[in-house]
Amino acid sequence: MKKRILIATLLSFVFVVSVFADITSDSALEYLKYLFSENYFAAYEMQNSEMRAQFNVDKMKELITNIKAQLGNFEKMYFLRQEEREGYKFNIFRADYKEYALILTVAVESETNKIAGFSFNPVRLIEYVPPKGVDLNKIEEKQVEFGKEPWKLKGSLTVPKDKANYPLVILVHGSGPNDRDETVGPNKPFLDIALGLASKGIAVLRYDKRTYTYKTSIDVKSITVKEEVIDDVISAVEFAKTLPKVTEIYLLGHSLGATLVPEIARSIKVDGIILLAPMVQKLAETMIEQLDYLVSLTPLSEEEKNQYQRTKDLLLKLKNHELDPSEQVLGATANYFYDLDRYDIVKTLSELDIPVLILQGKKDYQITVENNFDVLKQKLSNKSNISFKLYDGLDHLFMYTEGVSKPEDYEKLRNVDPKVIEDIANWVLAK
Numbered sequence: 001m002k003k004r005i006l007i008a009t010l011l012s013f014v015f016v017v018s019v020f021a022d023i024t025s026d027s028a029l030e031y032l033k034y035l036f037s038e039n040y041f042a043a044y045e046m047q048n049s050e051m052r053a054q055f056n057v058d059k060m061k062e063l064i065t066n067i068k069a070q071l072g073n074f075e076k077m078y079f080l081r082q083e084e085r086e087g088y089k090f091n092i093f094r095a096d097y098k099e100y101a102l103i104l105t106v107a108v109e110s111e112t113n114k115i116a117g118f119s120f121n122p123v124r125l126i127e128y129v130p131p132k133g134v135d136l137n138k139i140e141e142k143q144v145e146f147g148k149e150p151w152k153l154k155g156s157l158t159v160p161k162d163k164a165n166y167p168l169v170i171l172v173h174g175s176g177p178n179d180r181d182e183t184v185g186p187n188k189p190f191l192d193i194a195l196g197l198a199s200k201g202i203a204v205l206r207y208d209k210r211t212y213t214y215k216t217s218i219d220v221k222s223i224t225v226k227e228e229v230i231d232d233v234i235s236a237v238e239f240a241k242t243l244p245k246v247t248e249i250y251l252l253g254h255s256l257g258a259t260l261v262p263e264i265a266r267s268i269k270v271d272g273i274i275l276l277a278p279m280v281q282k283l284a285e286t287m288i289e290q291l292d293y294l295v296s297l298t299p300l301s302e303e304e305k306n307q308y309q310r311t312k313d314l315l316l317k318l319k320n321h322e323l324d325p326s327e328q329v330l331g332a333t334a335n336y337f338y339d340l341d342r343y344d345i346v347k348t349l350s351e352l353d354i355p356v357l358i359l360q361g362k363k364d365y366q367i368t369v370e371n372n373f374d375v376l377k378q379k380l381s382n383k384s385n386i387s388f389k390l391y392d393g394l395d396h397l398f399m400y401t402e403g404v405s406k407p408e409d410y411e412k413l414r415n416v417d418p419k420v421i422e423d424i425a426n427w428v429l430a431k
Contacts, residue, residue: 028091028106146239155207174255196421272355284318361394
């Protein structure tokens, strides 16, 4: 395998052979069985020549011995998915322990069925706690699938129990390859909102984003927000219209999703939209603001100052459309930025006549109040169908933060503020 095997840091676990009993056997699974039940010679024989040179029996034994000392009792293991690329099948498993999960990846050569790579990534498990006001006894959740091939998406439909009918809110993610919960560190803002609204009598549909589900097959060179966001939201609305008991459909977008939801509402009929931290500025301009803010939080070395200036110069070129559209920039093409720039949220909102609720946290440094929320409020104050709400102490995730908002806050276990969920619920139910 050309990319060298990464044998992860020495956190780890005890595998018991019997845990595999109910899982279909294949090369990747057999390899894990041998390795973690300490049948090292059998595991070694399954490897290709390059893998054998890097990961011999002595190294296997050293790794597993160190691993066993690190974690508590093994709880469960399950297969996640398989990804195929460049002649290899990457089989991905998850093993759960009391405080950690391990994401295990076993690469298998497609032609020879030999093991070509093994790695694992430890993830600290933090027990999810719903926001205040959530009553899990009042809700139920089922797994759903919608959309068209080759981009079918899986999601969760959370509904209030024992109600003859209810409104439904579809959640639209921010930028990046987000899962259905819009997970950021230990936090799950979309799960908070889904459970909170369902507890108050409102159904919620949330789903894994296309760039999350199909991250290995998305063509970065051609993707725009139409393929990344818009097409799938339209599919979600079409799916929601087939559901029994649903009386009205609302879109709730966060960040990039909030920016695009007004445009989507022009393409397919919905009963109202909720915008959490929508962006008025160009994306590159917003990123420059974020960069400047983050740099202001800590002193920089000379090398860091140079890197900061190079990044800022690149973003300025993006802002001014001075780069070739096909040029790769920060994980996308310049064309991705240029395409997004053509969406005029102020103009679009001014032309909508459906109910609109716009929410913002005062401590949001990613999309600032001054250059976004305040601009919308000033330019759209004459629109009686649009309501605005600003929250003290809340950041971009609509979670409370002490002192100055900073990136480390996203690694602290928190919830979407219950007042935000209550305000959204009251607004939807009043329609």
